[in-house]
Amino acid sequence: MERGGVYGGRHEGRPGRHVAARRSGRVPALDGIRALAVAAVLAFHGGMGPLARGGFLGVDAFFVLSGFLITGLLLADWATTGRIRFARFWLRRARRLLPALLLTVTAVVLAFRTVLPPQELGLLRKDALATLGYAANWWLLHRGDGGYFAQTASPSPLQHTWSLAIEEQFYLLWPLVVAWALWAGRRHVRPFAVLLGVCVAGAAASVVTMARLADPGRAYYGSDARAFSLLAGCALAVLAVRWPRDGIPGPARHLLVLPAAAAAGWLGWTWTHVSGSSHWLYHGGMALCALAVAVVIAVAVLAPRGPVARILSLPPLPQLGLISYGVYLYHWPVFLFADNERTGLTGPWLFVLRCAITLVLAVGSYLLVEQPIRAGRWVRPRLRPAFTAAAVAAAVAASVVLTRVPAVPPPPRGPALALQRGLTRSVPPVLTAHALLTRPGRAPGPPRIAFFGDSVGRSLGDYFPPVAGLVLGSAGLQGCGISPSGPVDDGGAIHGPYAKCPQWELYWAAGKRVHRPDVAVVLLGRWEVMDRELAGRWRPDTDPVVQSYLRGQLDRMIALLGAGGTRILLLTFPYSHRHERPDGGSYPEDQPTRIDAWNRLLIQTAAAHSGAVSVAPLGALLSPSGRYQPTLDGIALRSDGLHFTPAAVRSLIAPWLAPQLRALAAGPAVQGGRAS
Numbered sequence: 001m002e003r004g005g006v007y008g009g010r011h012e013g014r015p016g017r018h019v020a021a022r023r024s025g026r027v028p029a030l031d032g033i034r035a036l037a038v039a040a041v042l043a044f045h046g047g048m049g050p051l052a053r054g055g056f057l058g059v060d061a062f063f064v065l066s067g068f069l070i071t072g073l074l075l076a077d078w079a080t081t082g083r084i085r086f087a088r089f090w091l092r093r094a095r096r097l098l099p100a101l102l103l104t105v106t107a108v109v110l111a112f113r114t115v116l117p118p119q120e121l122g123l124l125r126k127d128a129l130a131t132l133g134y135a136a137n138w139w140l141l142h143r144g145d146g147g148y149f150a151q152t153a154s155p156s157p158l159q160h161t162w163s164l165a166i167e168e169q170f171y172l173l174w175p176l177v178v179a180w181a182l183w184a185g186r187r188h189v190r191p192f193a194v195l196l197g198v199c200v201a202g203a204a205a206s207v208v209t210m211a212r213l214a215d216p217g218r219a220y221y222g223s224d225a226r227a228f229s230l231l232a233g234c235a236l237a238v239l240a241v242r243w244p245r246d247g248i249p250g251p252a253r254h255l256l257v258l259p260a261a262a263a264a265g266w267l268g269w270t271w272t273h274v275s276g277s278s279h280w281l282y283h284g285g286m287a288l289c290a291l292a293v294a295v296v297i298a299v300a301v302l303a304p305r306g307p308v309a310r311i312l313s314l315p316p317l318p319q320l321g322l323i324s325y326g327v328y329l330y331h332w333p334v335f336l337f338a339d340n341e342r343t344g345l346t347g348p349w350l351f352v353l354r355c356a357i358t359l360v361l362a363v364g365s366y367l368l369v370e371q372p373i374r375a376g377r378w379v380r381p382r383l384r385p386a387f388t389a390a391a392v393a394a395a396v397a398a399s400v401v402l403t404r405v406p407a408v409p410p411p412p413r414g415p416a417l418a419l420q421r422g423l424t425r426s427v428p429p430v431l432t433a434h435a436l437l438t439r440p441g442r443a444p445g446p447p448r449i450a451f452f453g454d455s456v457g458r459s460l461g462d463y464f465p466p467v468a469g470l471v472l473g474s475a476g477l478q479g480c481g482i483s484p485s486g487p488v489d490d491g492g493a494i495h496g497p498y499a500k501c502p503q504w505e506l507y508w509a510a511g512k513r514v515h516r517p518d519v520a521v522v523l524l525g526r527w528e529v530m531d532r533e534l535a536g537r538w539r540p541d542t543d544p545v546v547q548s549y550l551r552g553q554l555d556r557m558i559a560l561l562g563a564g565g566t567r568i569l570l571l572t573f574p575y576s577h578r579h580e581r582p583d584g585g586s587y588p589e590d591q592p593t594r595i596d597a598w599n600r601l602l603i604q605t606a607a608a609h610s611g612a613v614s615v616a617p618l619g620a621l622l623s624p625s626g627r628y629q630p631t632l633d634g635i636a637l638r639s640d641g642l643h644f645t646p647a648a649v650r651s652l653i654a655p656w657l658a659p660q661l662r663a664l665a666a667g668p669a670v671q672g673g674r675a676s
Helices: 017-022 028-045 055-081 086-112 118-132 136-145 159-187 191-212 216-221 227-240 250-273 279-283 285-302 307-312 317-322 324-337 347-375 381-401 455-463 501-515 544-562 592-608 618-622 646-666
Strands: 448-453 471-474 488-490 493-495 519-523 531-534 537-539 567-571 613-616
Touching: 028 055, 028 285, 028 307, 028 317, 028 324, 028 347, 055 086, 055 159, 055 227, 055 250, 055 285, 086 118, 086 159, 086 324, 086 347, 118 136, 118 159, 136 159, 136 216, 159 191, 159 227, 159 324, 191 227, 191 279, 191 285, 216 279, 227 285, 250 285, 250 307, 279 285, 285 307, 317 324, 324 347, 448 455, 448 501, 448 646, 455 471, 455 519, 455 646, 471 501, 501 544, 519 544, 519 646, 531 544, 544 567, 544 592, 567 592, 567 646, 592 613, 613 646, 618 646
Parallel strands: 448 471, 448 519, 519 567, 567 613
Antiparallel strands: 488 493, 488 531, 531 537
């Protein structure tokens, strides 16, 4: 048998023995590919301008590399022992991957339990458990099904573990497939051909599955849809058993430069220019990216002393590739925690700081945790299974116990009056004789106040404490303003109105019938200041077409609530800081100029309805500095940069607003839109 043949060696007919020899040490060029892939991901998540738009595709390079290397290990095991030692393989994978993952999950739970708003702690617990169970990709597909706060929650600090879940699922199933293919091939045809056929068939099925999925999220996160990249690496490893052990001779390896350059050029263009919303990615585009990575890997291995391998081996690429697993694990939580609010930095300087923290953590983890455990220096062999089980149990316990949702004391009110699935609330009156209204056409009784708006207005109404002599009700509609014109850009995500939003008038009318308010308090602004598609193109809220549309919607709202003589109190919208852009900047809907424009429109609209509509400067109360403030007088104002905290409503807003409500309710009746 000639040198480099597939079936040479002690186990005739068992491929991969010489591959084991070539794979016994690390290949610097492959570490270089890892380094470039993780750098692309970091640049993408760091918001490094338009030249990092497609950095998320760096994950596919990890998939291809995993398929290539893992299949090579399995084939080498088969060639050396005549079987695949499953327990040994899975234990080695666990020792390689679990320590840093357990450390990450525990650290995230400890750090973010004091950062996330209470309603998102339950989501963090589920994120952590899904991560530890290597099911994060499937959980993320369904994470937003838990209602408004789940749909609009901050990005999970464990969101990036979806790719690790796919790889672990691959590590669990692929050895079984390889063992079956090699066993079946030995009985019928060459095992090499059977295994290669399995790879090709699986890859083709993955491409078809991705192309047929209408939901881009399902195509992106689905294990079946993303299998192509892994299987491309597997197929490459099967083909590699026929390659010369020491690579292609000198003159011939120069012929590989052209395909490598074409593949690298394609990857460079996609990693810097392609957007995640590009539909062609899910119709074969990602498969082309995976094939390009496979070409670069093949050239680097076939010509280990060629120009491609030498470039990929230039420092510090191999060194970064060596710790790339830790870099990937730690970078996303670090990027979320070290934000503009905590550091005061934006743009490149914030990116540099985040990367520096990530590298320090990754190096420390590699030297102090990953390598000692991988080499077995920390735990005696007999105690390793028990140590692993204890570590997993500790991480699970931390995830469950430390992410318990703290009990938020409810407003001290009576039983809620449900309407339209709980969209309205009512509280029993605290009657005082001097507060009774005795207007014509109205039964004598205490003044009635109802709060209307979106989820921010709802949080104001829900947390507002009882006020002597007033009957309070809350009728906010979560996730809905009064402007469901079409798709909006919400924190960089494009989506249409939620299901109930186009019928907001029906829900508000129902709330008015239940509460019969003398004064309707309205707090709106979040959905009204977003970029939206209107009249055939995308427009900011300052566009004259949008301003005209919003003015019309305000007039409709005033006509609805003001019918029957109800007074309307519009609250100016306070500055917000809901989400940060990846580079630490603010999305348009959080920019003060947008909110100022909306508040001016409120004032202008109120002036046109003199006597029936008033404006109260809530924004100035909560932002006396003229910018977003997370706290005031030592009190946390927002639970998530947008919604009010119970303490802010009870300690700051209610004492300021209650006297105004009493004065409005006691004022002269409103007839035909004017005070009488």
